[in-house]
Amino acid sequence: MKRGDRKSTCPMNLFLELFGDPWTLLLLRDMLLLGKRRPTEFLESDERISTNILTDRLKRLEAADMVRRRGTGQRNQVHYLPTEKAVDVLPVLFDMALWSMRHESDSAPLQSVIDRIRTDPDAYIADIRADITRETAAA
Template identity: 45%
Template sequence: MKEITKRSECPISFSLEFLGDKWTLLIIRDIVLNGKNTFGDFLQSAEGIATNILTNRLKMLEEEGFIMKYPVAGRARIGYCLTEKGVTIIPIVIEMALWGASQIKSDLKKEFATALRKDKVGVIKQLTSKQTQIYRLHKSEAESRGL
């Protein structure tokens, strides 16, 4: 498992130690922007993450308090959602999406890109609010089931 080490007091260095791995950010992207929440959902992403890497990153994100497991209603599956700590990464993901979309022909949905250009702060607040609600909805059930 990737252990997060602090090589210096530099906040950029620490951020890169945690967020510098592409799979970590793509999992968070899939939760926030693509509504994915199960292991199988993440495996369907275009980038083709290997199951062992996905398992590792989900475990690391959970141990660091950025995501939480919860039981998926009506199924014998586990879902993942951002925690309140995880929600703090949303602005970073949005900025990266905007920068990337300005550099390449991207698959960012036109309506979403337009909304971001018009009111980036509002979109970030909306995404943050939605993910916070999802977390609160599943938190008590996950705790009662020992997840």
């Protein structure tokens, strides 16, 4: 986002200008915690994002240096790799998930993810970071 387009330089405002809609955070969840990379994989998520919103949010994330777009070598196939900046959002995603589990009775998390978050979140982040580093090197 361009500086002139910002409402203010308040840290909370700047965060919300990037992450203020559910789709952006859900895409990061899918990339960081579920390993999704291709647009077709994002479209399969339970939340059922539409293609036009998906395209818009991926462009926003790319412009914000949260993801990098890469060709797969196959015709018209791309995938999106989260950047270090995206990985730095993981503690926020973890806290949001734990809050929801505590306060929303119909919350249904992936137990394997929650177990890792509760056991050793720093090690989980390090594992995700290492996986993304390997993927980036191979791309």
